[in-house]
Amino acid sequence: MKILGLSAHYHDAAAALVVDGLPVAAVQEERLSRRKNDAAFPLAAIEYCLDEAGLEPDDLDAVVFYERPMLKFDRVLTTLLRSFPRSYRAFPHAMKNMLGEKAWVRGIISSRLGVPGRKILFTEHHQSHAAAAFLTAPTREAAILTADGVGEWATLTVGRGARGPGGTTIALEREIRFPHSLGMLYSTFTAWLGFAVNEGEYKVMGLAAYGRPNMAEAVRKLVPRTADGAFRLDLDYFDFHGSAQRSFSDRFVQLFGPPRRPYDPIDLATAEGRRFADCAASVQLVLEDILVDIARGLHERTGLPDLCFGGGVALNGVANGRILRESGFERVFVPTAPGDAGCALGAALFADRVHFGNPDRDLADHGFWGPAVDGAQLARIAGEDGLAVDEMLIEECADDLAAGRIIGWMDGRCEFGPRALGHRSLLAAPHEEAMRDRLNRDIKYREEFRPFAPIVPEELADTYFELPPGGARLARFMSGVFPVRPEWRERLAAVTHVDGTARLQTLSRDFAPKLYDLLLAYGKRSGIPVLLNTSLNIAGEPIVCSAAEGYSTFRRSGIDVLVAGSVRVRKRATAEAAREEEYA
């Protein structure tokens, strides 16, 4: 069967194509439209997926949307009614938003793709998260936990999944419903801290390491636990349910102080800066405590050794590390795209295995489902600009890194999900803080409190990092934060966060052979086979996809060397200067 999964209209629109039970292609719309977090109907992503498989829309057996739009509309309307009359300003905004496009998904898909309405199916939002987490993980039976801001009504679900020759089941057994939401709790602090919601949550996590959780008790007031082990939000402190302007209430401001203005820098040397860091640390701790507690309860209920964790909250690597260490699960699987983009793949897989009852298939254990890079395109463009183009040799790249050069590294198909896992990465030596500062200043243009991640061969990870059992697996997709061993922190200064941790990626050779060889070659030169690995993009832009996009990033930033497949391009000061003069 040929099944297309779609997610759209909120953030991270994406398309994924499953043919005969296996993913053929999956990509976020932003990678093709070049608009970060593009939520528009993912026409370019659909086109790419169909092209990759050589299909026309008529060939599809089903198109599956990742949530039920009318159920979501029901939640939006009910929430506004509940906060009547305070919601009088939010109401027109929400209705125009929902009734413009979001409520008519079947018609939109049908008209855009020309497929009949009977072929269009709808999974529930958290079913899609659960399927994306469970059906992509190398496990036959596992407990399932999903958590995000909100789907239709559910904000957090627990259940279990099983797959094998007898068929596939994904049973979500219990859920917590909106407005009680860990995702909304975290997003509210994200907004209060002056960061963009759905974008700046990882900044809160990075900032948390600089603070002390001395306001954790205050945060717990906002999210009291219920007698059955769940939680609820005290809505007196929030306004997201009744306002389109602000997610926190005046009472929230009384408790935590005035919010940060988005344009003010966070100066950790000042009391104000420390207050923000302390609040970030406090909400992070409370989030972790609740997640660990819920995961522990789930482990006791199911008795299963494996946990599959999906939803946007699963991007919180610090929490994931604690879940692995403290919940009792032996292995925790987080997919490459745990957020809404991954729901496109989850919806397609759910329809294939559960709705149509197709036989179980083992999936490739990676997330490289996007467009492939074309080295020849890079060679042509760079040649036209008079840059040095040569064949990519691992040894020369290792020399570049050892000499302190920064490499833009593109290899094979691009990643599905928000992490650069070695196919669209910036690589650099991880030893000096100066390298971190240089990356922030010349390439990433981002806040200094945000850490960079290391990448290390899987079998050597334990030498440099304190990994609990199952830690290497969690780190396969950069989903966990773990301590750097104290004796290596100084030599891994560019990737060691202020609290001595790192969000590492462990790499096996089958996952990315060229990068693996590069790590070993670099290790021979430096004595440490670890590299700094961050996404190949500039602030405000999506991760690059094609060679042309990599090249434009290379030309506009402080990247020294660009690699696309078997082609290597170096920046030459003289060539650059000549061009600049020509057009000055």
Add this chain to the structure above:
Amino acid sequence: MRVLLKPVQRWVWGDAARRGLRLLRFAEVEADGGRDLVRAAELTDDPRLRRLYLRHARDERRHADIFRRRGLELLRAHPAGDALAPQRDWLAPGERGLDDVDVESGKDGPLLAFLHLSERNAARDFAVYRDAVGGDEATRDVFHRILRDEEFHMNYTRAELARVSPERQKRLLWKARLSRLWKAYLRFAVALAGLIGSVVLTLQYFILLPPFAWISKRAERRAPAGWIELSPEAGRGLDRQY
């Protein structure tokens, strides 16, 4: 028109906090414009244009930085009370941020015509703002520096349009002018429709919704907190939207 608006501009730019907020908004518009130009550079097959677009994009990023820096200085010295309020797009004049340029088609002629007109327009606007900021020398200097770049942008886009489409250049410029007018009309129409929609929906909210709100609030009080058990049949049928 611009002459008539001068007193309005002087009033708008007279307040330091408002000046700061507007400069921050300009920074966003410049950054957006820079991203469009980067995309144009990625899509064009013309190496000369690729280099020029990239240089232009770097200029836009620099402008964004300059606007942002000055905007922050002003806001730190004169904190704005409504700094967190959403900024409306139609308040930000200038370049491509308002105009939704069609970069993805990859056609250089129409893009150059559009860029030329946008830059010319931005240069005129910035000249007006420079004169409107009064005694604020630092802000005046910001506009002065950026205007120098705008001149280069205007000239290269015109020259390249003549190179890329020697026979169609005038037609393309007229098309771009008409397109800008059409988009201006669309923006106005959408804003007006949005306003009317908001009024109608707000009336409905207060007239039709109160009984439903009362029922909904009653139901909420009865809703249990904590875990909600799901039946094994929940979410089975995939053909429903609800």
